[in-house]
Amino acid sequence: MAETNGAPTQPDVDVVVVGAGFAGLYMLHKLRGLGFTATVLETADDVGGTWYWNRYPGARCDIPTTDYTFGFDPDLESAWTWSEKYAAQPEILRYLQFVAERYDLRRDIRFSTKVTEATWDETARLWRIGTDPGPGLTARYYVMATGCLSVPKDLDIPGADRFRGDVYFTSRWPHEGVDFTGKRVGVVGTGSSGIQSIPLIAEQAAELTVFQRTPNFSIPAHNGPPPQQSLEEIATDREGYRDRAKWSRIGVPREPATETAAQLTPEERKARFDAAVAEGTLGGILALWADMGTNPEANDMVRDLMHDRIRSIVRDPETAESLCPKDHYFGTKRPCLDTGYYETFNKPHVTLVDLRKQPITTVTETGIETAEASYEFDAIVYATGFDAMTGAIVGVDITGVGGQTLKDKWADGPHTYLGLQSTGFPNLFLITGPESPSVLSNMAVSIEQHVEWVADCLRDMREAGFTTIEPTQTAEDGWGLHNGDCAAITLHPTANSWYMGANVPGKPRVFLAYIGGVDAYRAVCDEVREKGYLGFRLN
Numbered sequence: 001m002a003e004t005n006g007a008p009t010q011p012d013v014d015v016v017v018v019g020a021g022f023a024g025l026y027m028l029h030k031l032r033g034l035g036f037t038a039t040v041l042e043t044a045d046d047v048g049g050t051w052y053w054n055r056y057p058g059a060r061c062d063i064p065t066t067d068y069t070f071g072f073d074p075d076l077e078s079a080w081t082w083s084e085k086y087a088a089q090p091e092i093l094r095y096l097q098f099v100a101e102r103y104d105l106r107r108d109i110r111f112s113t114k115v116t117e118a119t120w121d122e123t124a125r126l127w128r129i130g131t132d133p134g135p136g137l138t139a140r141y142y143v144m145a146t147g148c149l150s151v152p153k154d155l156d157i158p159g160a161d162r163f164r165g166d167v168y169f170t171s172r173w174p175h176e177g178v179d180f181t182g183k184r185v186g187v188v189g190t191g192s193s194g195i196q197s198i199p200l201i202a203e204q205a206a207e208l209t210v211f212q213r214t215p216n217f218s219i220p221a222h223n224g225p226p227p228q229q230s231l232e233e234i235a236t237d238r239e240g241y242r243d244r245a246k247w248s249r250i251g252v253p254r255e256p257a258t259e260t261a262a263q264l265t266p267e268e269r270k271a272r273f274d275a276a277v278a279e280g281t282l283g284g285i286l287a288l289w290a291d292m293g294t295n296p297e298a299n300d301m302v303r304d305l306m307h308d309r310i311r312s313i314v315r316d317p318e319t320a321e322s323l324c325p326k327d328h329y330f331g332t333k334r335p336c337l338d339t340g341y342y343e344t345f346n347k348p349h350v351t352l353v354d355l356r357k358q359p360i361t362t363v364t365e366t367g368i369e370t371a372e373a374s375y376e377f378d379a380i381v382y383a384t385g386f387d388a389m390t391g392a393i394v395g396v397d398i399t400g401v402g403g404q405t406l407k408d409k410w411a412d413g414p415h416t417y418l419g420l421q422s423t424g425f426p427n428l429f430l431i432t433g434p435e436s437p438s439v440l441s442n443m444a445v446s447i448e449q450h451v452e453w454v455a456d457c458l459r460d461m462r463e464a465g466f467t468t469i470e471p472t473q474t475a476e477d478g479w480g481l482h483n484g485d486c487a488a489i490t491l492h493p494t495a496n497s498w499y500m501g502a503n504v505p506g507k508p509r510v511f512l513a514y515i516g517g518v519d520a521y522r523a524v525c526d527e528v529r530e531k532g533y534l535g536f537r538l539n
């Protein structure tokens, strides 16, 4: 590294990117295209991110592959064909490997390398990145493409380390797979990963016991070939289709519902519900009527229809009641798409344990004890979720201007401008960071938007001769208020969801994503850039 007279110190590379999932791969490709030098650092030994780690049985996307795919290069789109409406994990991983090969990305990725710390050097105006294993490196810009759902939540179950049988985490599934044939298996957790894996584990296991703290809403995925209508629209007007996704509410082309629940008759509401269940998409079921996310009575109408559906499938009335979510409004936790989930509880060897009625007291050497019973297992599967949105970011010791750490700054919840940057941490960018639409959207679309915004920003800075960028305190405070206001007019803050940080003990209770819509958010980001990076301080 050479010190030049008056000019900023030259770093090892222009940009360090952390993470080699969808976001890190596209970021690297984009930066290279603009002539920046970049190195990607990744804990895993290959690309894929979410789709590298989550190899549990039944792991699939829940946004149709026609939409959950890169749209930045028409040639890439024509070179790849998805086999299913909702591709399974191996196919999505193959796709990301294909992307890495197509653009020759691996040569700038340092695998099996965890970023442990990052410190802003105010004098040299660069980031000093510490890695395990070392050596670290320096970069002018530091992009965290570390994922919103990449840090598994710590187990908060007493005695968890006592169990002597096999233990699996859905988020860190063995690469060689697991055969549960003839085994007594306990699954803890009924979020999306639990709901996807339970029917398949039940097919193999001799006995399956599911421990449920919170039931979740789920509708059938009706997986099969990719949706014909989307394929035709893409074939005739690819750009128009991708544009409609960019300017939609959740990053999937779809007209929003305009009628409120009260404007529809009960028969019309039921018909809409049945049609959405038959379609099997989150976009459909989340847009039955306009006020389902804001009006408790309108939401209750969806909940009632959901409960009726569960009761009509699950034969044991007590199990059916336990599976009916009553503690949160529909949509305030991400609903799930399943293949035979509720039907699984009709199998004689499958038992549901409702932890609201009989909490786990301890894990033992041989199984799990609840307040009422003792269960013996050969294997326990934990599908217990993630420290979402902020876990991977504060998992790195990041120190900014004046020795302030990001962890301290975010002790009461994340503070960002547009979810892209945080004041006091110049040149640090977050891809799909907290207070951006991220997990409330089709993340392929949100990732592309952020990557392109950051790349444009770095090019604009280079052309104008700027070296550093960070938000003003006023802009950050304003965005925080707007973010909170948008959430406050919805039912979301009423739920104990991971969107609210409520699944992690001690995590501040704030709504972590921007709920104003992918379209509105994109318009703001575009305007900020058009107005010369309004709200940012450039030097």
Ligand code: FAD
Residues within 6 Å of the ligand: 018, 019, 020, 021, 022, 023, 024, 041, 042, 043, 044, 048, 049, 050, 051, 052, 054, 059, 060, 061, 062, 063, 068, 113, 114, 115, 116, 145, 146, 147, 148, 149, 150, 193, 392, 395, 396, 431, 432, 441, 442, 443, 444, 447
């Ligand atoms: P990730 O894919 O999470 O990649 C981040 C990478 O950063 C990881 O490989 C991680 O190892 C690495 N990393 C993190 N910290 C460090 C560090 N300190 N040092 C080095 N490396 C680090 N979204 C959708 O829109 N549609 C879906 O259908 C969908 N399905 C999902 C299913 C599952 C099971 C899960 C868990 C998530 C799903 N998501 C879905 C969200 C999904 O995470 C995103 O769609 C997308 O894959 C995120 O890409 P990313 O590159 O931002 O992050």
